[in-house]
Amino acid sequence: MSALARSYFFLPVLLFLCLxxxxxERDPQLxxxxxDAIILAFGDSLTYGTGAKQDQSYPAQLEKLxxxxxxxxxxxxxxxxxxxxxxxxxxxxxxxxxxxxxxxxNDILRKMDLAKTKSNMQKMIAMIHQNNSQVILLxxxxxxxFLHPAPFYSELATxxxxxxxxxxxxxxxxxxxxxxxxxxxxxxxxxxxxxKIKDLMEEIGGLRxxxxx
Numbered sequence: 045m046s047a048l049a050r051s052y053f054f055l056p057v058l059l060f061l062c063l064x065x066x067x068x069e070r071d072p073q074l075x076x077x078x079x080d081a082i083i084l085a086f087g088d089s090l091t092y093g094t095g096a097k098q099d100q101s102y103p104a105q106l107e108k109l110x111x112x113x114x115x116x117x118x119x120x121x122x123x124x125x126x127x128x129x130x131x132x133x134x135x136x137x138x139x140x141x142x143x144x145x146x147x148x149x150n151d152i153l154r155k156m157d158l159a160k161t162k163s164n165m166q167k168m169i170a171m172i173h174q175n176n177s178q179v180i181l182l183x184x185x186x187x188x189x190f191l192h193p194a195p196f197y198s199e200l201a202t203x204x205x206x207x208x209x210x211x212x213x214x215x216x217x218x219x220x221x222x223x224x225x226x227x228x229x230x231x232x233x234x235x236x237x238x239x240k241i242k243d244l245m246e247e248i249g250g251l252r253x254x255x256x257x
Contacts (some may be wrong), residue, residue: 071248072201072205072206072207072208072248073207073248073249074142074178074180074207074245074248074249074250075178075249075250076249076250076251076252077112077141077142077245077250077251078141079112080112080113081112081113081141081142082112082113082115082138082139082140082141082142083103083106083107083112083113083114083115083140083141083142083143083144084114084115084117084134084135084138084140084142084143084144084177085102085103085106085114085115085116085117085118085143085144085146086117086118086127086131086134086143086144086145086146086147086168087117087118087122087127087144087145087146087147087149087182088118088119088120088121088122088123088127088146088147088149088150089118089119089120089121089149089150089228090102090118090146090149090182090184090213090228090229091103091116091117091118091144091146092116092118092119092120093116093118093234094120094224094228095223095224095225095228095229095230095233095234096224096229096230096231096233096234097231098116100231100234100235101116101118101234102229102234102235102237102238102241103115103116103118103144103238104116105234105235105237105238106237106238106241106242109238109239109242110242110245110251115134115138115140117134121150122147122150123150123151123154123156124147124148124150124151124160124161124164124165124168125160125164127147127164127168128164128167128168131168131171131172132171135171135172135175135177136175139175139177140175140177141177141178142177142178142179142180142250143172143177143178143179143180144179144180144182144241145165145168145169145172145179145180145181145182146181146182146184146213147164147165147168147184148161148164148165148184148194148196148197149184149227152184152185152186152187152194153187153227158194158196159196161196162196162199162200165196165197165200166200166203166204169181169200169204169206173204178250179204179206179207180206180207180208180209180241180244180245181197181200181201181206181207181208181209182197182208182209182212182213183197183198183208183209183210183211183212183213183214184197184213185213185214185217187226187227191214191217191218192214193210193211193213193214197210198210207244207248209240209241209244212236212237212240213229213237216229216233216236216237217229217233219233222236
């Protein structure tokens with residue numbers, strides 16, 4: 045095979061590798077969190093920890109895993125419109141370095157207008173960014189047979205260039221061993237959430253040692 049032929053043979057491979065590298069570079073990253081960073085876990089019953097003891101909620105278990113302060117700001121039964129009104133006070137009071145946002149489940153369960161839910165979530169994300177806080181978004185599944193994540197979460201992640209955990213809750217709620225009822229994890233399920241969030245934070249830089257300790 046001539047040198048010219050070899051170059052034509054390997055060109056598609058090189059182009060593919062370049063595209064792969066570029067796509068990786070575009071993946072949303074986190075700035076390394078300080079040793080004394082404050083993390084705000086904001087949401088509804090999935091954040092509060094319904095279905096397990098309070099010290100078995102995912103924020104409580106995450107705090108132990110990453111050895112940073114994780115505030116549980118979950119309220120059972122809350123819809124996104126009420127969460128939107130509640131968030132500013134929490135941001136002002138705690139000044140979190142990172143917000144883990146998991147909301148909208150009750151809107152989905154009550155068959156509310158999900159375009160409005162998406163709008164409420166967008167306002168939450170904008171509010172978090174205006175507070176100079178980072179954000180990780182957790183998708184909530186549509187509570188149907190296959191528990192696919194509601195599509196607006198991936199739309200929000202793309203539009204705001206923020207990290208997304210898209211299928212995690214779906215996978216947990218499809219596993220009877222990890223849930224306390226049809227819509228809530230049990231203690232093992234919440235530990236799974238905490239472990240997966242920790243893994244994501246490590247992968248995208250949040251738990252890398254910060255120069256500002």
